[in-house]
Amino acid sequence: MDLLARIEHIGLLTWVRESSSIWAFPTFLFLHTIGFAMLAGLSAGIDLRILGFARGIPLAPLRRLFPLMTSGFVLSAITGITLALADATTKLVNPVLGVKMVLIVLALVNLRMIRTRVFARADAGAQPLPPGARRLAAASLILWLAVTTSGRLIAYIGPVAGL
Amino acid sequence: MNLTLPHLHLLLNHFPTIGTIIAIGLYLGAVLRSNDDLRRASLAIFFGLAIVTLPTYMSGNAASAEVQNLPGISKAIVEAHEDAAVLSFIAMQLTGAAAWLALWQMRRRSRPLRWHTPVILLLSMITFALMARTANIGGEIRHPEIGLPGADAAPIQESAGPVLAWLTSGSLRSLVVDHTWVWPACEALHFIGLFVLVGVVLLVNLRVLGLMKAIPFAALHRLLPWGLLGFAVNTTTGMLFFIGAPQQYIHNATFYWKIAFVLIAGAIIFYQTVFDEPWEVGAGEDAPMRDRIVAASAILLWAGVIYCGQMLPFLGNAF
Numbered sequence: 001m002d003l004l005a006r007i008e009h010i011g012l013l014t015w016v017r018e019s020s021s022i023w024a025f026p027t028f029l030f031l032h033t034i035g036f037a038m039l040a041g042l043s044a045g046i047d048l049r050i051l052g053f054a055r056g057i058p059l060a061p062l063r064r065l066f067p068l069m070t071s072g073f074v075l076s077a078i079t080g081i082t083l084a085l086a087d088a089t090t091k092l093v094n095p096v097l098g099v100k101m102v103l104i105v106l107a108l109v110n111l112r113m114i115r116t117r118v119f120a121r122a123d124a125g126a127q128p129l130p131p132g133a134r135r136l137a138a139a140s141l142i143l144w145l146a147v148t149t150s151g152r153l154i155a156y157i158g159p160v161a162g163l
Numbered sequence: 164m165n166l167t168l169p170h171l172h173l174l175l176n177h178f179p180t181i182g183t184i185i186a187i188g189l190y191l192g193a194v195l196r197s198n199d200d201l202r203r204a205s206l207a208i209f210f211g212l213a214i215v216t217l218p219t220y221m222s223g224n225a226a227s228a229e230v231q232n233l234p235g236i237s238k239a240i241v242e243a244h245e246d247a248a249v250l251s252f253i254a255m256q257l258t259g260a261a262a263w264l265a266l267w268q269m270r271r272r273s274r275p276l277r278w279h280t281p282v283i284l285l286l287s288m289i290t291f292a293l294m295a296r297t298a299n300i301g302g303e304i305r306h307p308e309i310g311l312p313g314a315d316a317a318p319i320q321e322s323a324g325p326v327l328a329w330l331t332s333g334s335l336r337s338l339v340v341d342h343t344w345v346w347p348a349c350e351a352l353h354f355i356g357l358f359v360l361v362g363v364v365l366l367v368n369l370r371v372l373g374l375m376k377a378i379p380f381a382a383l384h385r386l387l388p389w390g391l392l393g394f395a396v397n398t399t400t401g402m403l404f405f406i407g408a409p410q411q412y413i414h415n416a417t418f419y420w421k422i423a424f425v426l427i428a429g430a431i432i433f434y435q436t437v438f439d440e441p442w443e444v445g446a447g448e449d450a451p452m453r454d455r456i457v458a459a460s461a462i463l464l465w466a467g468v469i470y471c472g473q474m475l476p477f478l479g480n481a482f
Contacts, residue, residue, distance in 0.1 A: 026477040030470055033357070037469070041362025048389060056382035058446075061375035068365075148358060149351040156347040 004088040017086040025086075032079040036151075038072025040144040043111055050118060050129065050137035063119050069111070094158035100150040107143035110136060168225035168413065175219040176301065179255055180294040182212045187287050194280055202275060203437065206262040209287060213259020214429045217398070218422055220252045221405060223301075225413035236304060244300040246331040249406070251293035253330075258286040260395060266437050267387060332406055339407030346407070349400040356396030357469065363390030364465050371441060371450045371458035380444040387436060394432075408481075417479030421471035428464040431457055 007013065016024050042065045049057050084091045091097055114136050118129065186208040193202035227245060230236050265279045339345050367383045367390075369375065405412055412418045434457060435441050441457075444450045450458070475481040 037361040040358040045362040054385035061377040152351040
């Protein structure tokens, strides 16, 4: 039995994939969406502010959103990895999943750069935005759009799980 | 007696037509007397009608599925009613969106802008004309006594005019069903709209709950149109799913819950757009208890919308 099939046969993963329980596959999928929406949604809100919409919003308090975005990321990563491994023989060989992973790494690196460049100082926002901040924010929005699109397309492109 | 979906349709279907003509009258009165409170009230009715039109349209689809094969029902008239409903639904949503935008701008400026009156009046009158036409055709489904002698569906369909004659529920259904790429593309857009909406909902409501107290509510108010944009993208793509495969939704209790949550969450968006209490929460201030409850409800309701949406095939019977 090859590696991917052996992964699929791990007890928990078999349960997630095959159980008819509402707590199995459906709940993992829901939590994946919730975690992702927290991460991408709050990131998009910050991006819009940096791009110049709702300029009245001071930047410094938005720093408190980063722990929430981290929680959203952890939630979507745990559930996402579980979902991918539960269908390892079809999902891990899907090129769209590879594209999505690359896009996520880029989006997270980009978010990290926004944090260090725009939110580093205690008086963030009292000063004019650092050069390149708008470019980072625009890139962030585009990357989240691309991550979402590739994530949805995994369900439609590539091998289908044996249902 | 059970409240069935055809009953619900008969209950709701008078609101869009009658409500629109009442709101137009109030709006004209407000313009003539320069009464901004009355103007806000009539804009609020337009927004509310746009929300109510969602379940009106959807319950109509369920009603159509149930009556279409009954004796004495003309399938052609039911279909003509459905096509008329698509056009009037779209016009009503555009009117509701323009009304919301006008309310949002008046919250900041307290005076109407120059575009408001012509755009709102034009859109609402088009909506009324289309709604009245839809209602008229709908009436003929069960009331042959009011139909003109010899009336059949073909001239009814043509009365939309050549420009809009292609925009029917049938043409929208084949757009969604006949092209393999349309459904996945709408799914991608539906999730993009979802995260944009969630981002704005979280920012605004977490502030009210006290997370970023240094931000005045009025500053976050400027982000609301982005949330509404996400909402509009999801209403559009969601309606395309519904029109493309109505049988997946009209007998799906999870879907009813989803729409019920959307309606209440829509009412909260309206409250946070125009009311004084949230608007007056300044930098460093705590929001009153009522607004915190509203904010917590908004977050839970949108989580509920996402839960029900995700559970359509699992708890419900879609796909």
